[in-house]
Amino acid sequence: MFILYFAIGLIATVFGAVAGLGGGVIIKPVLDLFGDFDLPTIGVLSAATVLSMAAVSLIKLRNKEVKIDKGTSSILAAGSILGGLAGKAIFNTIAISLNVPTITAIIQSSLLAILLTLILIYFKKKHSLKSYLLKNGFIIFLVGGTLGFLSAFLGIGGGPLNVAILCLLFSMSTKNAGVNSIFIIFFSQLSALLLIAFSGGFGDYDLSMLYVMIPGGILGGWIGSSIVTKITNSQVEKIFNIAILIIIFINLYNIVKVAFL
Numbered sequence: 080m081f082i083l084y085f086a087i088g089l090i091a092t093v094f095g096a097v098a099g100l101g102g103g104v105i106i107k108p109v110l111d112l113f114g115d116f117d118l119p120t121i122g123v124l125s126a127a128t129v130l131s132m133a134a135v136s137l138i139k140l141r142n143k144e145v146k147i148d149k150g151t152s153s154i155l156a157a158g159s160i161l162g163g164l165a166g167k168a169i170f171n172t173i174a175i176s177l178n179v180p181t182i183t184a185i186i187q188s189s190l191l192a193i194l195l196t197l198i199l200i201y202f203k204k205k206h207s208l209k210s211y212l213l214k215n216g217f218i219i220f221l222v223g224g225t226l227g228f229l230s231a232f233l234g235i236g237g238g239p240l241n242v243a244i245l246c247l248l249f250s251m252s253t254k255n256a257g258v259n260s261i262f263i264i265f266f267s268q269l270s271a272l273l274l275i276a277f278s279g280g281f282g283d284y285d286l287s288m289l290y291v292m293i294p295g296g297i298l299g300g301w302i303g304s305s306i307v308t309k310i311t312n313s314q315v316e317k318i319f320n321i322a323i324l325i326i327i328f329i330n331l332y333n334i335v336k337v338a339f340l
Contacts, residue, residue, distance in 0.1 A: 084288040088295025089302075092132035096303020097310075098319040099257025101238030101264040102129045102296065103230075105322070108191070108329040111184060112336075118180055118187075119171075120284045122234045123275065126268045127289055128296035133265035135300030140258060140308070151249055152259045154216055156266040158223020159230065159237065163267050164274060166231030184337050191233050192330040198243045199323045202253075202316065210250040222248060227267055237264055239323060253316040257307065 087109055088102075095102030106125040110116060116124065140147075173183050201208070213219055226244060230237030241260035245251045251259065275281060307315065 081288070081291045085291040085295045088128045088292035089299045092128065092296045092299025093303040093306070094318065094322045095129065095132055095238060096136045096261065096300050097257070097307045098253075098315055098322060099238055099242045099260035100319070100322055101235070101241075101260065101268075102132050102299065103264075103268075104191075104195075104235040104238050104326055106292075107234045108188065108326055108333055111188065111333045112329060116285055116288075118183060118234070120286070122170075123272070123281065123284050123286065124289060124292055125234060126271045128292040129264060130268040130272065131293045131296035132300035132303070133261050133268065135297050136258075136261050136304040137265060139301060139304040146255065147259055147262050148249070148251075148255075149262075151213075151219060152262045154219045155223035155226065155241075156263045158220040158225075159227030159263055159267045160270040162224035162227025162229075163231035163271055164227075165224075166228040166233075167271060167274065170232050170234070181337055185334055187233050188330045188333045188337070190229075191235065192327050192334070194229070194233075195239060195323050195327045195330070198239050199320060199327070201243055201247070202320055202323075205246060208247075210246065211248050212250045213248050223263070226263075230267065231271065237267060239319075242319065252312045253319060254307065254312040257315060257319070 087106060091102040091105035094100055094105060103125040106128060107121060110121045222244060226237050226240050229240060238260055241263050242256045245256035245259055246253060
């Protein structure tokens with residue numbers, strides 16, 4: 080069991096660091112698939128693992144040729160933190176206060192499958208679509224808030240959404256969008272964990288697997304950030320698309336499993 084969860088943390092964060100997925104978008108549906116933990120616990124396991132990956136990736140990439148647009152990404156990160164607080168509050172209301180975990184799981188998996196399908200379609204058509212370059216700080220903040228809200232409610236860390244929006248609205252290449260996505264994810268996941276720590280602590284969560292998932296995230300961040308500096312933008316895009324396709328199928332299976340099995 081420990082080896083399995085270490086492998087989940089490692090594989091998810093390697094993909095996360097290479098393609099800007101973060102890892103949460105992989106960890107969340109995979110842990111749903113195994114069904115060993117409840118939804119709030121999965122959120123904490125995912126956030127902590129992804130945070131460790133993001134920290135290592137940013138340290139390793141700080142002097143590389145792949146650059147972070149700290150101005151835009153910082154505003155997006157600030158917006159995503161506030162949006163994330165709202166998203167997590169609504170998630171807690173539905174999943175904990177109303178005590179309807181089955182309905183919540185179906186809603187999460189369905190929304191995630193729909194969003195990922197739209198993102199996959201966008202990247203297939205991206206080269207024939209117009210991209211933009213937003214400059215207005217308030218609009219950028221609102222975009223970050225929307226990303227944070229969706230990411231927190233879905234429990235995915237925001238990676239694929241960040242990458243798609245950075246490409247569409249800020250004219251970034253997939254490779255640069257991936258690195259900037261990790262920068263945003265670092266702050267959103269840190270704020271999510273701090274919120275839990277100061278609002279009630281971690282006593283109600285089963286964090287037994289955290290001690291193997293965090294090392295997996297650290298190693299995954301190290302490996303992934305090493306890979307991303309050596310491959311082309313088109314290769315990053317292919318990895319991104321393959322990962323998204325796999326995650327869509329896992330989410331569809333989770334919907335069927337929860338609803339009918």
